[in-house]
Amino acid sequence: MAKKLxxxxxxxxxxxxxxxxxxxxxxxxxxxxxxxEYMSARLPQVGGVFLQAESEVAASNMLYGAAGAGCRVFxxxxxxxxxxxxEAISYIAGAELPVVIVNxxxxxxxxxxxxxxxxxxFQATKGGGHGDYRVLVLAPSTVQEAADLTQDAFDxxxxxxxxxxxxxxxxxxxxxxxxxxxxxxxxxxxPAKPWATTGCSDRKPNIINSLFLNxxxxxxxxxxxHRKYQDMAREIRWxxxxxxxxxxxxIVAYGTVARxxxxxxxxxxxxxxxxxxxxxxxxxxxxxxxxxQAVEKAGKVLVTELSTxxxxxxxxxxxxxxxxxSFYGRVGGMVMSxxxxxxxxxxxVAS
Amino acid sequence: xxxxxxxxxxxxxxDLLKAPVTVLVGHFGAxxxxxxxxxxxxxxxxxxxxxxxxxxxxxPYFRSRLARHELGALGVGVVVPExxxxxxxxxxLVPQVxxxxxxxxxxxxxxxxxxxxxxxxxxxxxAIAGLTDPSHxxxxxxxxxxxxxxxxxxxxxxxxxxxxxxxxxxxxxxVANTHLMEETSPAVVREGLDLARQLAGxxxxxxxxxxxxxxxxxxxxxxxxxxxxxxxxxxRRIVPPFAVKVRLPVPLKGAAVV
Numbered sequence: 001m002a003k004k005l006x007x008x009x010x011x012x013x014x015x016x017x018x019x020x021x022x023x024x025x026x027x028x029x030x031x032x033x034x035x036x037e038y039m040s041a042r043l044p045q046v047g048g049v050f051l052q053a054e055s056e057v058a059a060s061n062m063l064y065g066a067a068g069a070g071c072r073v074f075x076x077x078x079x080x081x082x083x084x085x086x087e088a089i090s091y092i093a094g095a096e097l098p099v100v101i102v103n104x105x106x107x108x109x110x111x112x113x114x115x116x117x118x119x120x121x122f123q124a125t126k127g128g129g130h131g132d133y134r135v136l137v138l139a140p141s142t143v144q145e146a147a148d149l150t151q152d153a154f155d156x157x158x159x160x161x162x163x164x165x166x167x168x169x170x171x172x173x174x175x176x177x178x179x180x181x182x183x184x185x186x187x188x189x190x191p192a193k194p195w196a197t198t199g200c201s202d203r204k205p206n207i208i209n210s211l212f213l214n215x216x217x218x219x220x221x222x223x224x225x226h227r228k229y230q231d232m233a234r235e236i237r238w239x240x241x242x243x244x245x246x247x248x249x250x251i252v253a254y255g256t257v258a259r260x261x262x263x264x265x266x267x268x269x270x271x272x273x274x275x276x277x278x279x280x281x282x283x284x285x286x287x288x289x290x291x292x293q294a295v296e297k298a299g300k301v302l303v304t305e306l307s308t309x310x311x312x313x314x315x316x317x318x319x320x321x322x323x324x325x326s327f328y329g330r331v332g333g334m335v336m337s338x339x340x341x342x343x344x345x346x347x348x349v350a351s
Numbered sequence: 352x353x354x355x356x357x358x359x360x361x362x363x364x365x366d367l368l369k370a371p372v373t374v375l376v377g378h379f380g381a382x383x384x385x386x387x388x389x390x391x392x393x394x395x396x397x398x399x400x401x402x403x404x405x406x407x408x409x410x411p412y413f414r415s416r417l418a419r420h421e422l423g424a425l426g427v428g429v430v431v432p433e434x435x436x437x438x439x440x441x442x443x444l445v446p447q448v449x450x451x452x453x454x455x456x457x458x459x460x461x462x463x464x465x466x467x468x469x470x471x472x473x474x475x476x477x478a479i480a481g482l483t484d485p486s487h488x489x490x491x492x493x494x495x496x497x498x499x500x501x502x503x504x505x506x507x508x509x510x511x512x513x514x515x516x517x518x519x520x521x522x523x524x525x526v527a528n529t530h531l532m533e534e535t536s537p538a539v540v541r542e543g544l545d546l547a548r549q550l551a552g553x554x555x556x557x558x559x560x561x562x563x564x565x566x567x568x569x570x571x572x573x574x575x576x577x578x579x580x581x582x583x584x585x586x587r588r589i590v591p592p593f594a595v596k597v598r599l600p601v602p603l604k605g606a607a608v609v
Contacts, residue, residue: 005497005531007380014499030411030440041500114411114440174412175591176380178497178531259593333438335592 006179008143008172009034012076012102013042015150018184021072021100022048025062027055027081030114031170032104035076056081060088060101067097068208070196072154072187076102078170079120080111082128089163090129093225094210098157100150101135102166104173105306107333115333116170118255121310124167125284132222134229135163137283138237139254143177149281151183156235158191160228167283169306171256171335229285237281238290242269243297247276249345250298252291252315254280257304257336264341275345283311288318295319300348304328304341364560364583365393367524370489371456372464374482375526376514377493378501379468382528384415386493386562387465388588391427400460402428404448406475409467411440413589421588444475452481452488466518469510476518485523491559492522496529496546497539504549511554524559525551527580532587535564537572544576 006014013035016024024039036052043050053059059075066073077085082103092099105120107113124137136156140146146168153164197206212218239258242265243250253261258279268275278294280287295301301323303312312327319325328344330336373390375383384407391403405416416437419429430451432443448464455462466472482488492511494501501507515522529543540563551558558580563573565584576582587594 003497003531003534004499004502005380005495006499010499033411038499113438115438170412171591174410176532178534256591256593259591263593337592 001181003178003180005176006143007034007174007176008140008146008168009076009104009174010038011143011147011179012150012166012173013038014179014181015147016074016100016154017042017046017048018181019072019151019154020185020187020190021074021154022046022187023066023071023073024048024075025051025053025059025066025073026075026077027053027059029078029081031106031116032076032078032102032173034173035102035104056084057088060085060092063099064088064092064095064097067092067099068095068197070193070198072098072158072190074100074102074154076104078104078106079108079117082120082123086123086129089135090131090133091210092163093129093133093135094131095208096161096225097163097208098154098161099163100153100157100166101163102150102168104168104170106170107331113333114170116256116306116335117331117333118169118257118306119308119310119331120167121283121305121307124165125286125314133225134232134284135165136160136232136235136285137165137167139167139281139283140172141255141258141279143172143175144179146172147179147181158193160232161195162228167255169255169257170333233285235282236285236287236290238287239279239281240276240290240294241265241279242276243278243294245274246297248274248299249348250294250301251275251277251341251345252280252301252303252311253277253305254283254311257306260336260338261304261341263338264345267338268342268345273345273349280311286314288314291315291318295323298323301325302328302344302348304336304344306330306335363581365390365397367559367581368489370485370487371460372452372462372482372488374464374466374476374488374490374520375493376466376473376476376490376518376522377468377526378495378498378507378510379409379472380498381468381493381495381501382530382562383468383493384413384465384589385585385587386526386528386583387463388415388418388422389562389583389585391422391463392425393583394461394463395425395427402430402451402460402462404430404445404451404462404464406444406448406464407467407472408442408444408475409469409472415465415589418588442475444478449479449481452479456487470513470517473514473518476520482520485521489524490518490520490522491524491526492556493526493528493562494543494547494550496543497531504546504553507546507550508553511550522556525556526559527561530564535567537567537570537576540567540573541576544579548579
């Protein structure tokens with residue numbers, strides 16, 4: 001298929017269609033409106049259903065229903081909207097249903113602003129809703145990667161029967177880059193889901209539920225979920241960039257921020273500064289072991305995020321005092337420039 | 352400016368824009384903003400008085416208003432919502448636009464109007480008086496055939512009609528702008544020219560110019576394209592923060608223009 005020029009939001013929408021998804025339920029919010037807009041135009045062309053719900057609460061519970069019926073389904077929102085969906089995401093995790101949720105993050109807390117942010121790292125990776133649950137979290141840094149990871153997200157959701165979240169800062173959603181869709185599957189080709197509630201005239205009823213009044217059963221269910229989250233370690237993804245040789249400064253960043261760091265690293269390396277990048281792609285499960293190995297070959301660690309320091313806490317736990325960890329964050333929709341990263345690295349090298 | 356190749360020194364795309372007001376419409380993401388900014392800068396370099404009005408009420412990021420300080424430093428007036436509202440995703444129509452339209456060409460210089468995408472973005476034009484005289488206002492429809500919902504002649508022709516209805520204006524010219532950002536090849540440009548010519552044939556609306564990234568525009572492979580219509584070399588002005596930015600005062604070096 002010929003390459004197209006797409007916004008991240010459009011690429012995510014098209015990727016869902018190539019993954020055999022024919023259902024979108026959602027509610028508009030900037031800066032991800034291009035996803036529902038795109039789905040509203042595309043889904044009718046491929047025999048799917050787009051529905052603008054009365055709220056994010058309604059949309060996320062529609063996901064619960066559709067996933068329970070065995071359909072691939074997805075929604076997208078931006079930070080405040082994901083907060084509204086947190087209850088349903090907990091229920092979906094508890095009921096072990098596969099759904100894909102996209103969060104194009106904007107500045108918060110509260111209504112915040114409409115510009116890019118990465119301040120929902122805690123919300124995405126540590127829960128967000130109530131109860132012992134996790135969602136698998138993927139963080140693209142290019143429009144092509146946003147498309148690829150969205151397609152993967154549907155497979156991973158089905159495999160683990162669990163919500164999978166694709167998180168992008170606002171830039172990923174809004175910027176345009178060339179995209180290619182390398183694989184495509186129709187809903188008819190998808191593997192059967194024998195656990196789904198599809199009508200039970202010739203079998204025992206399937207039950208989809210997150211209510212366990214018997215504490216022994218709920219405890220067993222919790223440990224079953226826990227083992228599943230541990231199994232997700234197989235899905236760890238990361239990128240090591242210019243880390244073949246030991247570095248004086250190891251930058252840890254994800255999403256668009258990692259690309260800003262790459263631009264800075266190119267300039268720094270041209271000046272002879274030994275610096276490289278570790279980019280987690282899966283934020284849960286986190287590539288802890290891989291980062292730990294990279295830290296061994298680094299003098300100092302610099303974490304940079306569009307937040308006041310969220311992933312920082314995970315990196316600090318992984319580094320565990322072995323090397324100094326510093327932080328550079330921008331918030332409120334302000335995005336750091338490559339020059340700001342260069343300045344921070346220079347300071348670390350000089351100190 | 353010396354020996355530098357500069358679009359202000361050659362006849363070409365700019366010479367075909369006789370009307371003092373240039374309005375850019377088209378599909379969502381067709382490239383209206385970059386063309387609007389590049390046109391404003393090019394007119395300014397010719398020594399003309401230029402203002403750019405950002406009437407994009409559709410997209411929240413990558414709007415021409417992001418270049419307002421750099422354009423302002425070059426002497427291009429930029430008309431955008433005031434104060435914090437410049438950051439908002441609200442449908443704010445700045446009242447000064449109506450005065451600028453009325454005075455354009457009449458000692459007040461040129462006005463370039465960047466409009467939001469699709470019929471939805473063009474709807475704001477229907478609320479503005481004074482744009483219906485083709486000798487006063489050029490309404491250019493920008494086409495990028497590599498964008499979703501703009502890939503076939505049928506799709507672009509349908510959108511062109513929907514934009515005309517929503518804007519309550521006649522489109523007076525076409526701009527071929529098929530590209531894949533940094534991955535644009537001469538073949539992609541030619542493919543876009545073909546689509547724009549087919550659209551011109553179907554609608555009777557003339558193809559005014561072809562917008563091409565300056566680096567690609569300079570390639571000899573596009574000599575045949577230059578024979579078809581003038582080429583406007585573009586420098587990307589609204590880029591994500593990781594891209595190495597081309598500063599506005601930098602001249603458009605090496606860009607061959609017919």
